[in-house]
Structures are given as structure tokens and as C-alpha cells.
Amino acid sequence: MLDIKLLRNDFEGVKKALANRNEEFDLSLFKELDNRRRDLLGQVEALKAEQNKVSKMIPQMKKAGEDTTAVMAEMKELSAKIKEIDAEVSEADKALNDYMLTLPNIPNPTVPEGKTDEDNVELRKFSEPTAFDFEPKAHWDLGADLGILDPETAAKISGSRFTVYRGDGARLERAIMNFFLDVHTEEHGYTEVFPPFMVSRESMTGTGQLPKFEEDAYKVYGDGREYFLVPTAEVPVTNMYRDQILDGAQLPIKHCAYTACFRAEAGSAGRDTRGLIRQHQFNKVELVKFTKPEQSYEELEKLTRDAEEVLQKLGLPYRVVKICIGDLGFTAAMKYDIEVWMPSYGRYVEISSCSNFESFQARRANIKYKEDAKSKAEFVHTLNGSGVAIGRTTAAILENYQQADGSIIVPEVLRKYMGKDIITKN
């Protein structure tokens, strides 16, 4: 959510900042809603002040033996009037708030111009695309040949865009998960959390998935309540601190979390239909930070490096791109994508997305901090990034570490988790 004061004071500036995004926003509606609310508030508060004043007099009048029936009759009318306007206020309040929830974040000024992912800017690369002296296979073919990935059985038990992992495949997925969590907790100083995989509507709104992207989420009903399956650990972990005022001395707070992630992929029909790239359920280790405003961009750089490092340790070629305005998404002020080399695609494929939301989520989720006991509470900045997507890592390892005979060399750092050096058909 944007700062309402910013919209009031620099309306044109906000308009301009949002203009480059791929969507149109009717900002004139803002003025209308805001003015209506403030007008009604002024009215009802004046009446309430009067009511409070008289209410204090009544006991005194009674004590003095005066007759209060006339005053009370007057106050009854006033009370009715207040009730009436109060109802209008809460309506106006809701209308304004609902509207504010639909406005995207303002991009950081350094975010490159551009409309699509073609306009993203490559910042750096690690290693070079893997070279093969044989015709490399796609991971879905490798997985099928080795008997470790089984989408057909998954389709039988669930539907499309699911995969059953078997044997070394399942073990590899689990090995990667543990490797990521170990690196981030032991080397990068993140505190691991293991949150629920189902969250409330309020949480989804707090991080910005709702109200705009409801069709992307899975909903679950079972005990007379509504839940959403988490699309990313960002949602439960960020919302852990909802409606809290944090101690500035504790910032930055750094969490890493494994969750399964669930996405309807409503707009992705026909895209990436084979393999592990686009599934309704996938595993991910997420990094989440809560920082002071002045440190958030430095922390974004560090977070991105933390994510990169697991790929370096795995020896997977990747590049980092800075996302342009048009590709930025709804909630981010700045975003870096880390893209891993995927031989079957013949290009780099997103495996991590590292964003600074500035105060956009903090304002929605009401997460603040105080520098010390005396200072005023301010919104924190929130950041997160995949550290990194596990399913896509599995795919990348299968493809980049494949041998001519279809076997897979296990990356050095995973061997202790896998208990073997090579994956072969058994």
C-alpha cells in the first residue's frame, strides 16, 4: 500500500511514477474517495465532541438536582445523527482502503525503463553455459529414463502440473532443500522457520497477493473457514510480524524458510508443460528480511548474493538481471532475478526473485519498528528472495550434470546429503 500522505502531497509525482507500469490507474478516484472520507470525518467528530462535552455535564446537573430530561432528549437526537454519519464514514473508509489496496508499489528511480522481460538488464554472470560433447537431454527425459521423475503417476493421482519423485529423485530434492537451509542458517545468519502452508485471507492481503491476484491462489475450505495454500513462504513469514512494533536494535531480522508452494498458474496454459519448471506444487527455500528503511537496499544486495552463493556452490551457471519497470510486478520497488542456465531451454531460466518492497508490504501488514523507546514508530522495509527454488534446481542439476550415458554426476556439495556421487538407473 502506498503512503496516503504521499498521494495527497505529491499526487502528480505518484501518477508519473506509476505511469510506466503496464497498467492504467484511475488516480482521480483517489481524490474523490479521500475527500469524501475526510469531509464525513470532520462532521461526525464535531458532533462527537459535543456529545462528550454534554455527557460530562449530565452527572453534574443531576447532582445539583437539575432536570435533565430536555438535555437527554436533545442528546438522543444527536446520538442518532452520529450513528447515521458514522455508518457513512465506515463505508467511505472501506471504499478508500479497498482502492488503496489495488495500487501497485512505486518503482525505485534506478529501476530501468522497459515494458517486458526483454528490457531487463543483465548485471553479472557466473560461469558459462554448460558445453556438451554429446546431445544433451531435457530433464524430463533424463528423469523418465532414470525412473526418478514420474509425471504420469502424478497426473493419475492429482492432475497435470504435478510430479511424483522416486528414489534418487526424491532424495535429490530433499538433499537440495537441506543444503540450502544449512548454508543460509550456518553461513549467512538466517534464522530458520517452518511455517504453516495454509494462511488466512488477511495474510495474503498483507503481502499483496490479494485482492488483485486471487485467481492465482488455491483456496481451501474444511472447518467452516477459508484458507489459502501459500504461493510462497514470503506470505506466512512476513505475516509473522503483522501488527507488531519491532525493536530497532533487532533489525535486520533475517529468516529462511522451506515451504511447498502452490500456484494455480491460471494464466499459464500451454507454457512450460513438460518437466519441473512450472508446477502447481513445488518446493522452495525463501529468504525474508525486515530492515530499517536506510539499510534496505544494502540488504537487498546481500540477500541476492546469499541466493547466488548456493548456485555457485552447486556449480550451476547463472546470471543476475535487474528487472525493468514493466516486468516488476505489483509489490516490488526493485527486483533482481537470478536465472540458471537450462540446456533444454537453451537459455537462462528464473530460479530466484529478490525484491525490496520498501514499506509497501509493511504498510499493508502494519509492521513497524522503533529506533529506541522514545522515537516514533516507523514502517520497516521488507525484502525477500528465493534462496532458491528447489524443483528448478533439481531440473538444472539433472540437465547441467548429465553424462553421455544418461547418468547424473552429483555436485560435490550435495554428496553428503545424497550418500552417493552419481545417479544411475537402477
Next chain:
RNA sequence: GGAGAAAUACUCAAGUGGCCGAAGAGGCGCCCCUGCUAAGGGUGUAGGUCGUUAACGCGGCGCGAGGGUUCAAAUCCCUCUUUCUCCGCCA
């Protein structure tokens, strides 16, 4: 699923219709005393948010949340949420 108890400020906690934004204690700030520590004495400290104002300020809201009764609600009524205890069931 059944039965009960609770939710008040940073923490603990008093408060059953009007001088309650809310006693008291702890904590925290300052001062004194004891040569630093511990203990003691004094004194002070209340959040957050919305509106308004150039600003000092003024005003609204606020005692888990939302409704209701009333001229007036922390206090009465209803609904919900959460936590705890007991019983049942269960991975």
C-alpha cells in the same frame, strides 16, 4: 466434539454504567544516599492512530474484534477470534 476460565497500557494487574485514558506494582528516565555493584529513598514517565493546524495545540477513536442497549459502556447484551484447563477423539 463436550465443559469451564480468561483477553485491560512495555509487563503483571485493579476496575460491574457517568470526575476512568483507566488505580497499583514492575520496568524505564532523572535525582539523592551508600565510594563504582547489590540494596534503599525521592521524583517522573503511558501507547497507537485518524482528522485539523504553518506551528504550539485542539478534537475523534481506543480496555481481544465486530455489532447492540443507553443521553452516556472497560463496565450491560449478542456474535466472533484467540489463549488456558478438563473430558473425548486423533497423526
